[in-house]
Amino acid sequence: MVVGTPTLLASHGKLTTPQDLEKLPCVALAPFESDRIPLTSQKGKTVVISPTARITTNNIFALRQATLASAGFSVMPRWFITNELQSLQLVDALPAWRAPTLTIHVASSPGRHQPKRLRHFLSTIETAITQISGIV
Numbered sequence: 670m671v672v673g674t675p676t677l678l679a680s681h682g683k684l685t686t687p688q689d690l691e692k693l694p695c696v697a698l699a700p701f702e703s704d705r706i707p708l709t710s711q712k713g714k715t716v717v718i719s720p721t722a723r724i725t726t727n728n729i730f731a732l733r734q735a736t737l738a739s740a741g742f743s744v745m746p747r748w749f750i751t752n753e754l755q756s757l758q759l760v761d762a763l764p765a766w767r768a769p770t771l772t773i774h775v776a777s778s779p780g781r782h783q784p785k786r787l788r789h790f791l792s793t794i795e796t797a798i799t800q801i802s803g804i805v
Contacts, residue, residue, distance in 0.1 A: 673742035694741035695720035
């Protein structure tokens with residue numbers, strides 16, 4: 670979801686379309702966002718915006734901190750910012766629009782043999798991920 674602090678969002682006026690985000694600074698998570706962020710409406714329409722990234726990081730914790738410091742809006746998964754959304758430190762900038770979901774992929778050596786520790790890891794991940802609030 671696209672989020673920002675209430676202060677940052679209010680300072681740029683009401684956001685009604687994805688293109689309105691291009692007026693705000695962005696905190697981008699590399700390599701997922703850079704100069705192009707696709708957003709899809711609840712009706713299935715996709716728009717690609719090109720915001721100016723004030724900060725780019727490959728660390729989601731740094732992304733959250735920079736966004737909380739009002740350095741810019743960002744795209745973050747709901748499960749990662751549940752507390753910040755509930756306390757209104759961050760708000761959903763465009764509730765009718767979402768960024769693409771990311772899929773988790775696991776790769777292992779080819780062949781039928783999977784060590785017990787790998788099978789245990791995969792089973793644990795499969796169970797644990799579905800228990801995280803906000804994961805679809």
